[in-house]
Amino acid sequence: MLSWFAQTWEDAKMFMYSILLTFYEMFRDLLYWLMESFLDLTIVILNGLGSLFDGLDVSSYINSIPPSAAYFASASGLGQATGMIISALTIRFLLQLIPFVRLGS
Template identity: 40%
Template sequence: MAGIFQFFTSLLAKIAAFAQWLLAVVTRIFKDLWNMFTDVFCWAFDSILGMAAAALNAIDIPFNPSTYYAMIPPETANILGLIKLPQAISIIVAALVIRFILQTIPFVRWGS
């Protein structure tokens, strides 16, 4: 009688091990399919951004601030340097960059 119980116990253990293996396989397949699904959307978004970047690069807008700065008369450039206007512009640009970076962080809407 003990042999029959041992047989059924080992049979149930093998069935349980097979069920655990099958669950692990199904779980792994689901995770891999989910990763493939999300990668397709990331690839599509990256492609759209690549096309947008190519379209923006195709627009030829000649903006070189040094050419405009060279057009300023020397006397005016000297006065602007004396009143520290380039440093003031740098401070303002740095403050704007920091503000825009803080605006991109969720739940950190300081100053707006």
């Protein structure tokens, strides 16, 4: 009689453990589904944002600068200064991605 009770107890423990694992798998699948839905929605939004910039043509704005302003900008080195500033900002943002390198910035 005692062996029957022990076997029934072990079967009940295994059944409860399998129920617990089932709920864990269901919760994990729900989180995966929510994350996938969020990422699919993000892709749809980003694909829609691409059409907003179709009418933006930067070269037309650069070509419409008056010749005197273009001469002054090139004589004062505005192109080189802009390039240095953009490269410095790029290096700074890339260094922010490395842990323990955020030295006060």
